[in-house]
Amino acid sequence: MGWSRARVIPGATAIRRVRPVLGLCRASPGLYRALPGPARPYRVVPVPRCDPVPAQVIPGHEARSVESLCWAAGDRLFGAGLGGDITEYDLSGLSAARGVDGGGGPIWSMVANSTGTQLAIGCEDGSVKIFQVVPGGIQFERNLDRRKGRVLCLSWHPSDTHIVAGSIDFFRVIDVTSGTSCPRSSPIPSPGTAKRECVVWAIALLSSGTVVSADSFGRVQFWDWEQGTLAESHTVSTSAVLSLAVAQEDSIIVGTSTGATYHLQLLPVRLGGLEKRWVRTKPFQFHSHDVRAVAHSPTALISGGLDAQLVIRPLMEKVQKKSYDAVLRKFTFPHRRLVSCARKARLLLFQFSQYLELWRLGSTEETGKDGEVLPLCRMPEHLVQLKSKGPEHIYSSCVSPCGTWLGYSTASRFQLYRVHCDGDGVSLRKVPKVPKLLPPAYQLQFSADSESLFVASARGSVHVFQLLEPGGCKHLHTLRPPSGCSEAVYLLAPSADGHWLAAVSGDWAIHIYNLKCFKHHCVVPTYDCAVSAIAIHPSTNNLVIAYSDQQLFEFSIPEKQYTSWSRTVQSRGLHRAWLERDSPITHITFNPKNPSHILLHDTYLLCVLDKSLPLPDDSALLMNQSTLKQLPETARKRQLHAFKICKKFQPLLFMDLLDKNCLVVVERPIMDFKTQLPLPVQQKKFGT
């Protein structure tokens, strides 16, 4: 079942460390290139201790491409692109906050200095401009020496005194204080008799004064910046080297347009000797397309590619013991809900970057045995495609359980529609006079009776709308945490009886509101980890919470405390194989037939958690379904445990229970979106 198209998120765009676990917080904030061309949504991936923390997404904008991103002044995130603007992002509100025109045409690169006080941008017109990072924005400081030819890449000297700028066929070193280029700009000759131009895609300036350049001929070259002479040249690839990152002055990682990454290290020529040379040590091939961004972490090499994968490759020599840290990790999918389901009407709503698709599920009249594919008596039906107007990408969307309401939100607009299904035809009617509120809506959620709509909003607030027949909408109330909150709400869970609403904000606090009297009910005890999914049990009103470190909690809303089962889980501990999974739980639902069943899913599995069964200990097999199926009925009893895991559907985008014996699963075949990616070998994008 894969009509849904996940949004393609090419390249890891920014990597920051959120939690100062190892004292390395923001020690080396990375700056990595984003895609040239139309803007894509990009995500901030906290990599605290390599936990698979769900990414927070800042929705993209068709007109604003992001070519370069960097952290400055602490954890402020700036982006610059071919639109020529420098944009600061509001990380709590997950939106573009302020934009400043760079004044030099399309911006190809942007880097912050080591203290994060200045930004340098490289522009199409060949200028390098310095901006001062000030509270509340940035301020243009001055222009550095301008030469002909676009500046494709920049790098600050660790002492912030010089900047090296890479262009086509040459690079130059600029003295920041004087603003002049060093006398010798170094032409980079094309190898052999090649008439093609040599594009310097990435450059770095080491404290020793060595310039490292990576070019379109697949070379990584080391230059003396004063003499402009070539010291060493390594041809690492037959195709272009696109990205480069330096760590500790002795480790370089480069990414090529063939999807390979190479690790270069400065090693002594002789053991114990003083003379050192750069040696290409580790080649990796984890990507199928361009590797646009590379970074170091203390124990791993991180690369992001056009194939929408983020790969964390641990450096074995830096990993102390063979543990979970020593495992290669790949992240492909957004840990977000992009599909919503109208259970009663059996509709699925798919959210794409600029449109929504509403489908009616097919049905069958047959039954069968495990694994059988049943003949369809009604084919699935594509009811309607709803295009969002304007360049902004869709932020969130939802369809009501009865299937007659549909809402979506972009960064600046919130739209509500009434869906009329009459026979075969479907008509959408926009609900007029939707109450004005401060967009964007981070999450939309209809109540179980489809009579109200909850809108997750900035500053921890949740708006409650009453839906009126035949097609109206009234703002009822705004729920806010009593203590206030700066971060936006990103997860909502209403209870089936319409009594409670749980909301998770960016600071990971879970607030519970009483909807009968619109009052704040309580806060779930703080657990220092991102919440990846929440849901309220329809009969017990217990809130089930999945954290990104794979812990599961059950919190009784009426009693305002964790349930005894939750305490048991915490004291017993979850199975190790469960805790070591990579992808977080993204959706929780319940089985109306059996109140002890909790249904969970992540990208690679769906799990029926049966609270009535004993928890598995580490010695037991966690994924035991296939074993159980081979056992006779009588022998199964002893092998049963609470986690009933099915890995049949992968990668899993969405799962929900339609009724007591009908489960809908949306798969997203990787091959499907890979075929939509550009060709993997680097092609000339501009030039004469």
Place this chain on the structure above:
Amino acid sequence: MNLDKAFKATLSADVYRIHSLPQGGALVLFRGGAVRTLDVLLEAPQQEIENLISAEAIRWSGAFMEGQQPVLIFTTEKDRNFFVYVQKPKLCSLHKYKLEQQGSAKPLCFTAHITNQTVTLLCLYSNNSVYQVLIPLQQNTEEEEEKEEEILSKSLLLNLSVSGAVLKGTSLVVLDKDHIAVLGSLPEPGKKPKECLTIWNTKFQTLQTSKELPLGTSGQLWCYEEKFFLIHGKVLTVIMYKCETSSLAAAVGKLKDSQTLDVSSFVNWNTLEDEELVVSFQSQESVALKAESRMSLRSNRSTVAGQSGPLSVGQLLLRLKDSSNYVVETELKKLMAKAPTPDLQATIGCVVTALTDRCKRNPKFYPQNLLQEIVETRDLSYSLCPDLMAVALEQKDLHLLQMCLERFPDIPEEITYACLKAFLSVSEDHLKSVDVNLDSAICYVDVELNDMEVKTEILENGFSEEMDQDMCDTKIPQESRSVGESCPVGLQKAALLNAVLHSAYTETFLLPHLKNLPAQQAVLFLRYLYYLYVKCSEKVNTTLPGIRSPTINQIMDWMCLLLDAQFTVMVMLPEAKDLLSNLHKFVRAQVRFYSELNKIEGSLRELQRLNHLRESQTYSIEVLEII
């Protein structure tokens, strides 16, 4: 079988016994001596059953198949007179015979078998003797019916005396034409008589073996499919047995372990491998040879006995040593006509070894046809007759060598090489007169070299040969071109070489021998292999037509092996140069061709995979069971 479906039929007369026959259904013998087949009886259960034997009481009955006809024999007793009836229910014929009286002794037990239209009835008499009665099964019934009560004469077959004591037999069965088994009791002075099962050799009148049955028996003994069934104490005991060919050595007990009755040892007998049999036979042979001088006294007797049937192995082996060709041939024909038993195989191995020994001693002696026939009809192996191929090589018996190469699974590489060398060195003219099996080569070797002109013009699949060669990127000079196209060896030689290609070998052991192959022969062989390779490549499935024709793998393996062994020589030889370069070009073209095919295969796979992916994208409703 469903016993529930049984139904009852009430008959009008008492039944004595029902006999079942393998193909003849069931025969019902009534107390009155009448016989009906079960089918007839069930059609009309109440039919009238005649009484044939008035006051006689049936003592024993047996049913047999003679051809397609069931034959029922039963014996009756009346006033110490015994009668034998032979009935053929299908022909409605009945013969009544009277048994010759034997003093005061009376028969205790009967058994019968039919051979060559003659019923052999064995009777165990109370005087502890076994008598044999022969009853002919005549076809011309009419005349005979006139006679009443033909009296049957009997002959003494065996006296059941064991070193003075007399076995009181209670039942007997016939095992084969020389052996019977008797269950009886041996009186021991002062003690209870002990019961035992005994096997007797009737030819040599000896007790072959016996087994004590201390728990007592019911006095009954049955025998089916080489197993005895008897009641020993409270249990039914099953004893397996096996009858060896009766031989004097066996009869006088010189044959070790050949006829033990112990159950466990018999189990071993069944699992014995052929090789072990060979060992036992070889030891037996040596025993026989050693006994030769000592047995001279009895030799007269043994020849007398030998005339009646085939010789025992020991005797045969002795005879092979010096008999004339004709005698040897007839004896072996007899031996080979016997039904196949596991030991026969080993016997033949011994025989062949004896023959080859004689060949070695006397080069004039070489029973070619006989050896060929043995190799052809029996699954021999090299190790069973190690000298055979050496003798054949010496005698230049190419046909026998070819057969051995094709059939033996375990020829040493040295011999394989010797054969190859012999085949390569023999002249084509000589081969023309030799009879070899051409099946493997006749289908593809061009017999007439003149055909070549015609052949080149034939378009195969739209491409002429020339075009093919262009594709191979080779411009073969006219003279060497014939190398690739016509067979470098004659049909006979090709067939012989194919036999070599067919034989099993280990590279490591063959390689050192191949190095010794004379250069000219090596080139010739390589030429032939190249020819085969080209022929193979012409076909889509890369197989040559014909029976036992070499496979492409065999050809390639030999080619590599030969090049490995002879490469330095080949490189130096001017006449090998063209061959090598052609070979190189051809192989290169083949490699290119296959790599292209591989690419196509890969592309097709990918297409298939994409198709599959597309399929999996579709919407489906599946049943998912979560336990």
